[in-house]
Amino acid sequence: MRAPELSEETLATGVVALSARDRDLAAVVARFGPPPLWARDPGFGTLIQIILEQQVSLASARAAYLRLLAVIGEPLPERVLVLTDDQLKRVGFSRQKAAYVRALAQAIVSGAFEIDALDSLDDERARSALLTLKGIGGWSADIYLLMALRRADVWPGGDLALAIAVREVKRLRKVPGPERLATISRAWRPWRAVAARVLWHHYLSTPRTRGSARRSA
CATH class of the missing domain: 1.10.1670.40 (Endonuclease Iii, domain 2)
Incomplete structure (x- = not known):
């Protein structure tokens, strides 16, 4: 349920x-x-922000995310996939976080990960689905459930x-x-x-x- x-x-x-x-x-x-x-809006953009927030301050992560939006506009997986490593580095992504966001974007584009389907899953199943993604650990999955899906x-x-x-x-x-x-x-x-x-x-x-x-x- x-x-x-x-x-x-x-x-x-x-x-x-x-x-x-x-x-x-x-x-x-x-x-x-x-x-x-x-609360945060569910979707790709929020997962990008959560990845950026790993091991850094919220202010630093927010600044990097805003620089990304200045480059691509709406945060869509297809737009992230066309960025080069140098472009991602310039907006504030480490090499590791760039790889995580690329893997997430590719999983969504390929259909391997259906981000919109999380809303219909219970907490345990939604968390398990998020944990299949490269770079998404327990904290990141929990924050998405707590803030984007607003689970109680x-x-x-x-x-x-x-x-x-x-x-x-x-x-x-x-x-x-x-x-x-x-x-x-x-x-x-x-x-x-x-x-x-x-x-x-x-x-x-x-x-x-x-x-x-x-x-x-």
């Missing part, structure tokens, strides 16, 4: 439900207000900003690893994607001197 899609209304419902069962998340909401929906119960366990936020909100002695994060997040089902937004809201709203957390693949 397809997972529910988050909207402004269902996000608010999830925030209320989580606040009632977790006083630490309730404190974040009381201090900073409800989190934004942080996806937990991106490889996100360092979330791990830092959990340590701060739960007052842990150290930043929890993926296994402990998975254990902690079980209490937030079926609203783990809403909990992630609350925690990101805390992370982004809390003054900090260190740089933005980097994302894994």
